Amino acid sequence: MNLLAGKRILLGVTGGIAAYKSAELIRRLQDQGADVHVVMTAAATEFITPLTLQGLSGHPVHLDLLDTETESVMGHIELARWADLILIAPASANFIARLSQGHGSDLLSTICLAAQCQIAVAPAMNQGMWANAATQENVRSLMTQGTAIFGPDEGLQACGEIGEGRLLDVAGIVDLTIATFPNGKLRGCKVVITAGPTREAIDPVRYISNHSSGKQGYALAEAAIEAGAEVILISGPTNLAPPNRANVIPVTSAQEMYEASMQEATGADIFIGVAAVADFRPTEVSRQKIKKDKSGSRVTITLEENPDIIASVAALGDGPFTVGFAAETSHVIDYARAKLAKKNLDMVIANNVSNQEIGFNSDENETTMIWGNQEQTLPIASKRNIATKIVGTIAEALPESHAHD
Ligand code: CTP
Numbered sequence: 230m231n232l233l234a235g236k237r238i239l240l241g242v243t244g245g246i247a248a249y250k251s252a253e254l255i256r257r258l259q260d261q262g263a264d265v266h267v268v269m270t271a272a273a274t275e276f277i278t279p280l281t282l283q284g285l286s287g288h289p290v291h292l293d294l295l296d297t298e299t300e301s302v303m304g305h306i307e308l309a310r311w312a313d314l315i316l317i318a319p320a321s322a323n324f325i326a327r328l329s330q331g332h333g334s335d336l337l338s339t340i341c342l343a344a345q346c347q348i349a350v351a352p353a354m355n356q357g358m359w360a361n362a363a364t365q366e367n368v369r370s371l372m373t374q375g376t377a378i379f380g381p382d383e384g385l386q387a388c389g390e391i392g393e394g395r396l397l398d399v400a401g402i403v404d405l406t407i408a409t410f411p412n413g414k415l416r417g418c419k420v421v422i423t424a425g426p427t428r429e430a431i432d433p434v435r436y437i438s439n440h441s442s443g444k445q446g447y448a449l450a451e452a453a454i455e456a457g458a459e460v461i462l463i464s465g466p467t468n469l470a471p472p473n474r475a476n477v478i479p480v481t482s483a484q485e486m487y488e489a490s491m492q493e494a495t496g497a498d499i500f501i502g503v504a505a506v507a508d509f510r511p512t513e514v515s516r517q518k519i520k521k522d523k524s525g526s527r528v529t530i531t532l533e534e535n536p537d538i539i540a541s542v543a544a545l546g547d548g549p550f551t552v553g554f555a556a557e558t559s560h561v562i563d564y565a566r567a568k569l570a571k572k573n574l575d576m577v578i579a580n581n582v583s584n585q586e587i588g589f590n591s592d593e594n595e596t597t598m599i600w601g602n603q604e605q606t607l608p609i610a611s612k613r614n615i616a617t618k619i620v621g622t623i624a625e626a627l628p629e630s631h632a633h634d
Contacts, residue, residue: 232407232416232633234262234459235474239308241317241337242282243324244272246387247353247396252277254318255285257403262459266308267291268337270324294336305336309343314409317341318379319353319396322364328376329367347409349377351402356392379405414624416457417633421493421549422450423504423538425465427483431530432515439505442590443467445554446503448616450475453499456620461497463489465504483507483535494542497549498631499623502539505556510535540572550631552576552623558583565599576600576626578619600626 238258242251255265267282268291279290294305303311317324317337324337328350333339341348350371358364359381368378380397397405407413424446428436443464450462451472462475463486471477478493480486483506494500509532519528543551553574555565558581565579579597595609598619607618624632 231262231459232413232457233258233410234417234457235454236263236410236457237311237313238263238265238406239312239315239340240265240267240286241315241320241324241341242267242269242273242277243317243319243321243337244270244275245319245321245353245396246276247319248273248276250396250399251318252281252285253399254402255282257399258406261403261407263406266303266311268308268340270335270337272321272323291336294339305340306343309340309345312340312344312346314346314406315341315344315348316351316402316406317349318351318402320350322352322354322358322361325350325352325364325371326367329370329374347375347377349379349406349409351379351397352381352394353396354381354394355388356386356390356394359394360392377405377409410457413457414621415453415499418453418458418498418627418631419461419496420450420453420458420499420501421461421463421490421497422446422453422501423463423465423486423490423506424450425467426505427465427486427507427535428481429483429507429510429535430514431511432517432519434518437507437509437511439507440590441465441467441505443469444590444592445594445612445616446501447472448612449501449503449619451613452616452620453501455617456624458499461493463493463504483510483538487536487538487541490538490542494545494549498633499552499627500539500542500549501552501623502542503554504538506535506538508535509533537572539574543573543575550575550623550627552578552619555579556582562597562599562604565597569599576623598622 242248258265265286266288267286283290327338333342379402382395382397383393384395425443426439426441428438430436447469450460453460454474460475463478478489512531512533539553551574555568555577557564561579561581565577569577577599594612594615597606607615
């Protein structure tokens with residue numbers, strides 16, 4: 230399962246005998262789809278080599294605040310921004326003390342100071358050090374600062390003593406890591422989204438298209454990524470920067486969008502058709518630019534129908550949960566309900582595009598979601614905000630067979 234798909238985890242390794250377990254931890258986090266970068270303290274390098282962790286993580290290991298080479302690859306502030314979670318495992322008593330007091334004395338503590346993301350700490354130390362009042366006070370202080378504490382475990386320790394202080398087992402750390410992502414409503418789901426307009430060529434320089442900006446589709450891709458999904462964004466031409474972690478398949482025509490959609494929809498859990506697909510395309514595309522002089526004052530372009538992408542996806546046996554959009558200018562809810570039934574969709578999202586304030590090119594939208602015997606209107610809000618709500622509702626409506634949590 231890919232319960233950490235697309236998640237960026239900065240693994241901090243500090244000095245202690247349990248540092249060898251970080252090698253296994255990298256692998257198990259990667260098994261769940263996480264991208265892992267490693268930062269080691271100087272003491273950690275005495276227990277396990279940076280080369281080992283570099284080989285396993287597939288990225289240069291970051292060791293030194295003042296190392297120009299690694300800083301030029303990804304500087305400490307960039308690393309702090311990059312991470313969705315900073316996981317320090319194992320965390321020594323010394324590092325916990327420095328972290329709780331806000332030190333910025335080495336690379337890892339500096340990154341923690343600069344980071345906005347969640348920090349989690351998996352302590353590992355001798356049972357006496359763990360029980361020590363100063364350590365306990367430092368851990369309490371970290372908890373009140375919002376740091377998550379994973380473990381420690383009890384049992385036989387490297388020093389031969391028995392008690393609390395062992396590093397939590399790797400599987401337990403991975404489980405708690407997964408649980409730190411609270412908005413993982415679509416964890417492990419593969420979501421395919423079509424967005425933007427399509428262009429139907431008339432000749433080498435002209436095409437038929439529409440006013441779709443792609444904003445709502447891109448916002449949905451971002452919201453689905455945030456909810457933990459792996460997102461394939463099949464996009465017609467837009468002026469938008471693609472969401473950071475979406476796998477974007479750029480297409481131009483409806484036929485190309487159809488082919489990419491049919492390929493990606495197989496095995497997907499959710500398909501959201503946001504694209505304003507051109508319903509018709511010129512039956513013949515002129516190889517040469519159509520000239521005025523040859524055509525006289527009238528040109529006739531014969532159009533033929535494009536495949537209905539979302540209806541084809543909904544017709545797949547064992548296909549994804551299929552969500553369509555219905556952009557209407559009148560009788561919005563009635564027409565949307567008719568599309569839900571006709572295309573055999575699981576959910577339809579109706580929006581009134583006759584209002585200039587909302588719809589195609591604007592940053593705002595007002596929609597009504599219709600599924601099963603339910604109907605919910607999302608009042609006018611930013612497309613990003615609407616997207617988050619839509620993703621939340623889809624997650625709740627998703628049948629067991631497509632849910633991975
Ligand atoms: N859609 C599609 N393939 C098409 C046409 C539409 O996948 N060839 C999808 C859109 O992405 C949207 C839904 O169908 O999710 C409804 O699109 P819309 O243009 O509102 O409906 P049409 O089926 O084209 O009907 P009409 O233009 O008559 O309103």
